Amino acid sequence: MPVLQMRKINHFFGGLQAVRHFNLNIEEGELRGLIGPNGAGKTTIFNLVSGFYRPTEGDILFQGKPIAGLRPHQVTARGLARTFQNIRMWNSMTVLENLCISQHFDMGYGLLDTILANRRFVENEKRIRKTAMELLEILDLRDYANEYPKNLPYGLQRRVEIGRALTIKPKLLLLDEPAAGMNPSDIDKLIELIRWIRDQFKLTLWLIEHQMKVVMSVCEAISVLDFGEIIAEGRPDEIRNNPRVIKAYLGDEGITHA
Amino acid sequence: MQRHLALMLYIAICGLIVFLVKAEWINAYIQIVIMFIGINIMLSSSLNLVNGYMGEFSCGHAGFMAVGAYVTSILNMWFFTKGNLFGDALFSPSLSVILFPVTLLIGGACAALIGLLVAIPSFKTRGDYLAIITLAVNYIIKSAIENIQTIGGARGFMGMRKVVNAMSDTVPLPWLMIWILVFTGLTVVVLHRFVSSTFGKGVVAVRDDEIAAEIMSVNTQRMKLIAFMLSSGLAGIAGGLFAHVLGYINPGSFTIMKSTEIMVMVYLGGMGSLSGSVMSAILFTVLMEFLRPLQLFKWVLIPLLLIILMMFRPEGIMGHRELPDMFPKLRRLFPSREV
Structure with missing residues (x-):
């Protein structure tokens, strides 16, 4: 099964047709x-x-x-x-914080846990930070974890x-x-x-x-x-x-x- | 143990204040100034969440304060006093000691609910729209209260002093001062935890780059609603306390002037800086008291101060930094950045 399927996509911006009968399988x-x-x-x-x-016409299927x-x-x-x-x-935050925030889809805790700073909050924060650090390590970016992205080349x-x-x-x-x-x-x-x-x-x-x-x-x-x-x-x-x-x-x- | 150093310091200071009040070593005037400092800290730091951390522009904070003030006051009058609005007291006045904070929280929840109603339509768009909508909401709330005669209308609503007295009659302590100190501490702790968590930093991501936030799996709509509700809810609690300090509220206390006053505190202290908001609330309240002899002229001097500040330090005194960033030695007091 293709990862991404785009079927007969047509997309209009007002009267302009930006995408025409677009089909694609990846x-x-x-x-x-x-x-x-x-x-x-x-x-x-x-x-x-x-x-x-949202496409004007057509379907986009991701993993079916x-x-x-x-x-x-x-x-x-x-x-x-x-x-x-x-x-x-997000330039007002460090590289590490950037890589943590992008894990918002899988936080594992909510507002109440944040306010109470309970165990669920602490453990998930640790896990999020660990994931980010591991990725920085693999990508050879560990030294820049606490830098601000805008200061990097x-x-x-x-x-x-x-x-x-x-x-x-x-x-x-x-x-x-x-x-x-x-x-x-x-x-x-x-x-x-x-x-x-x-x-x-x-x-x-x-x-x-x-x-x-x-x-x-x-x-x-x-x-x-x-x-x-x-x-x-x-x-x-x-x-x-x-x-x-x-x-x-x-x-x-x-x-x-x- | 070190993690709680700041908290213990705060408790010690609060204990000292309560002791001094109880022993009558500080007079009523100083007490009221301290209470207003607490309320202003709550107001400015909660507004900073929206205007500073989230980078939106809300200018109707006094409206949410009014909701909290009226809801809390009405509940307290209904629960604990005789012959007002609702006839007999619902509970024995001695219960007020326990139920007073509950009514504050209910007031805060109502304000948060109004905040939600405002936020849902206004966050579909960005920027100036929220400023206009919150301005309008401030007026709507004020005018609505003015036109509800059962709660006093434009004449105002009074009698909260009885509730305060009922609390001290039951247990002879300066209860109002205690609750203000408690809720001020809670507000700062809650906001600090929120903005230093990965969850809460989603709000900062929205400010820095909303498109990137949305694409990097931050539910931007939800984050904005949460932040706005948290902010207005805390303003509601501050409003409830405010009503009980004065013992009398009227819609005129919650005009755009009050909102501006809170905004001045936020911008003076610095956007996106909790310690800045706390410091500027203290500074501002004390300054206002010192400038009292100038009477109306203080309203010339204070805006002038703001203009000068904007010219030489547009990001405010602390602008996006916290105390420990400036004085690394303080990190021992607030080590919570590393979880």
Whole structure:
């Protein structure tokens, strides 16, 4: 059974059709890419999946269950995490606190326990903190646990954001342009990180990316989106030579290599 | 043992105050100032949860205070005094010692309920809307009370002194002072525990980046409702105590002026800082008393103070920091950050 199924999705913003007859299956363990020119509707699709928009038409199934219409935090609680194009950390709190708060879906205590500071509160706080620390340890971020995210270099911030998404224990992780604004050496580290995460956590990844180096070297399959429609799907080498893709990116009189 | 050092210090101070009052070593005026300090601490720190930690802008805190004040007062009059509103006393006046805090909690619960009614529609949107809605709610509550003649309408509601006297007649202790000290301590403890728990930090996550909070599994709607109810509920309890200190309340005590006064305390002390709110409530109350000879001119001086503060330190005295952050030695007193 595919991890994520999107069936006949149409989405309108007023009179504008942002997504057109969008169909997609992502199998378990896959590392899928989504590319397309600016304004093609890539982020809209991520926003549909993560629950920010409810699709005008069509179904979204995550692990066989419909998720269209759920609030984003409910979608996330089912094991579908995502990161953002522009890094969105909670900058008034430390890296460790960031990784604790993202476990809100599985707190194990409520307001009353907090006020009473009873055993359930103490034990769950310990567990949450331990999970966060373990993840920081694995990701080699332990030294930055008490730093504020905004004070970290960009590449590390991205690493922390991915770490925060991993606290959800996701089955499917959506990465929205993880390499945006990175220098070449950061990008190499990122490619390594993405591959490593997939193997280590046994999860399915779906990423939007503009850096062809990342897409071509990381993804096993790529979907190409233009004007809200899928225009090509296939392995990286197939996509690279697909005339429709080249046309979408470079226009009619395009040069032969993208 | 060290974990409870701050608590024991507070209990010791409270014990000292109660002893001094009982022994009549401090006069009635100082007593009232101390009581107002307690109430103002409750008001400013509870408002700070919404305006500081959550980053919303609520400016109708006095409205929730009014709900608590009226509910608590009416309950007490009904329970323990004769010949008011409801005829005979429901319970023997001697029971007031036990039931008084219960009525305070009921008043707080009613205020929290009103807070919920306000919060449900207003948190669908963000930012300025809450300011406008809370402002309107403040007026609605005030006008509603003015128009209910059975509870005195615009003339006000009085007689709470009898309840206070009934308590001291039963057990000769300064009960009102004791309850104010107890509830002030509880308010600060509850708020401190809330904002330093991972659960409560969800509110701060909403302030920092609501979209990220929602996507990272924080139920933002629920967190906002909880924080707003907690804040208005504590304001309701403070209102109940306020009514009993004065012994007389009228809708005019809960106008936008009172709300502004609470906001001044919050912004003076610093957004998102509990110790800032506590300190500024003390400072503000004492300052108001010292400036009393200036009469109306203190309302020129205090806003001026706020303007100067905003120019040179826009985040308030403490702005998003707590005392232990500034004086690491105090960490021994408040070690609860590490669970």
